[in-house]
Amino acid sequence: MNHINFQNKYYKYVILPLTTFFVFASCSSTPDVKVADGVVEESLKTITGVTTQDVEKVSSKESYDLDDLYVLAVERTERIALKNEATEQALAQKDKAFAGFLPTLSYVFNKFYAVPGHTAQPTLLQNYKTYQAIQKGDWTSLIPSSSSSSLPPTVGAGSRLLLSVPITAAFSSYQDYKAGRNLAEQRRLEAKHEAGRMYLELAQAYFNFLQLQESVKYSQESFDLNKDALDERKRMYSVGRIMRSDLLNSETSLSNAEAVLADAKFQLEQVRITLSTMVGIDKPISIANFLSDLPAVPIGVGVDEFLSKRYDILAADQSVKVAEAQKSKAWVAFAPTIALNNYYSLPYPGTTTSKDITAQLQITMPLTPLSQMADLKTAESARKQAKLTASQTRRTATQEIRNAFESYKNSENILSIYQKAFASARETSQSQTAGYRSGRNSRIEAISSRIGMISAEMTYRRMFHQHALNRVALGVSIGELPHLPGEKKEKD
Numbered sequence: 001m002n003h004i005n006f007q008n009k010y011y012k013y014v015i016l017p018l019t020t021f022f023v024f025a026s027c028s029s030t031p032d033v034k035v036a037d038g039v040v041e042e043s044l045k046t047i048t049g050v051t052t053q054d055v056e057k058v059s060s061k062e063s064y065d066l067d068d069l070y071v072l073a074v075e076r077t078e079r080i081a082l083k084n085e086a087t088e089q090a091l092a093q094k095d096k097a098f099a100g101f102l103p104t105l106s107y108v109f110n111k112f113y114a115v116p117g118h119t120a121q122p123t124l125l126q127n128y129k130t131y132q133a134i135q136k137g138d139w140t141s142l143i144p145s146s147s148s149s150s151l152p153p154t155v156g157a158g159s160r161l162l163l164s165v166p167i168t169a170a171f172s173s174y175q176d177y178k179a180g181r182n183l184a185e186q187r188r189l190e191a192k193h194e195a196g197r198m199y200l201e202l203a204q205a206y207f208n209f210l211q212l213q214e215s216v217k218y219s220q221e222s223f224d225l226n227k228d229a230l231d232e233r234k235r236m237y238s239v240g241r242i243m244r245s246d247l248l249n250s251e252t253s254l255s256n257a258e259a260v261l262a263d264a265k266f267q268l269e270q271v272r273i274t275l276s277t278m279v280g281i282d283k284p285i286s287i288a289n290f291l292s293d294l295p296a297v298p299i300g301v302g303v304d305e306f307l308s309k310r311y312d313i314l315a316a317d318q319s320v321k322v323a324e325a326q327k328s329k330a331w332v333a334f335a336p337t338i339a340l341n342n343y344y345s346l347p348y349p350g351t352t353t354s355k356d357i358t359a360q361l362q363i364t365m366p367l368t369p370l371s372q373m374a375d376l377k378t379a380e381s382a383r384k385q386a387k388l389t390a391s392q393t394r395r396t397a398t399q400e401i402r403n404a405f406e407s408y409k410n411s412e413n414i415l416s417i418y419q420k421a422f423a424s425a426r427e428t429s430q431s432q433t434a435g436y437r438s439g440r441n442s443r444i445e446a447i448s449s450r451i452g453m454i455s456a457e458m459t460y461r462r463m464f465h466q467h468a469l470n471r472v473a474l475g476v477s478i479g480e481l482p483h484l485p486g487e488k489k490e491k492d
Helices: 002-026 042-048 052-059 066-076 079-099 124-136 169-238 244-278 303-307 311-332 370-438 443-477
Strands: 104-110 158-166 337-345 358-364
Touching: 042 066, 042 079, 042 169, 052 066, 066 169, 066 244, 079 169, 158 169, 169 244, 169 311, 169 443, 303 370, 311 370, 370 443
Parallel strands: none
Antiparallel strands: 104 158, 158 337, 337 358
């Protein structure tokens, strides 16, 4: 009983504090990333470029532009926070691999129990040998032989401290460390790429909203003008100046204008709700107009230079390094595992025990490395897969950049054409209005030209927003947007 009390006391005051220290030291982690708390953690700031000061500025606004929506989405949604946690997990893997270089201290307690059995009866051969010994008078052979065996101190009963020093395990841990370090960088780059995708999706919804907002405005004007045109044709039909088919055509145009207006209003509210959800706000939000000047398009820069700045390309390159480290680890598994174990036996109460430390050199050599061969084959296939994925990512990114440049140039040309068409329609409307006032044209002709001008202006404005969206898409594709802390431009 005294022995048990001593062991419990020793465990309470020595082993338990040591265990608690190592547990808490290993479990330390970064603070939780909380959404919609008005604070942008440092890890999210590094990924997205958004700061707590940005959130404070945006929160005081009544309407939001594109950059404001991006700030809200970073702080109020889980999208980038999820990617950040993947980075934290990779960093934890790296820390775990680093622990493989260090010795481990353990508490070992052994106790043996005797299993009740029975004494076996002597065999016939044993009885015959006894009979011959009696006949010969060899009485010494009848004395039971005494034999003793002792267990090594490393496996005997009692309590002891075990300090295990890895020797060859450091090679495997080094490969794990390299893989964890590259994986953490890969996850960080993937998170930055995800921030760019989120910015692009917000831009698509933002410019779609602006298009629909102006469509509602122009559709309302067109509806009002078609209603005036119908009233005028009714008056002209009543006096016999036009045919009934002209009146029916005007009624059809009014119905179409009403349908276009209703559809534009419905789509506008749907996009408003979608934007609210994308930025983590549970009520419809107010959107500000796009007032920023489009930056100049890079000229004379090759696609390869843009590829070197894309985070998905960089992440794919890191994945290849991770696979190569895993393959090197698989090769290390074929080598012997050598460790130096040091035991210190804790003394029993009331006894004298040697205070020497027993050292044990343990060498484990795999003789049937079938599992290691399978791991090596898997690692080699993973390395090939990572290279193929990197090549595919590079090809996809190259095509995306080229498409972004072509879309921007095409929208720039079309925008110029629509601008000319709108200018011509506006001059025509002004001319028809002046002719109506001077009595040279009818009111119907003035209204029709006004409707034509509104249609041309709506088409021009739609292409204007599409052109701006194409510029944003180009900026995201070449790694220009969104801005990171070192690249961020201060707003007035």
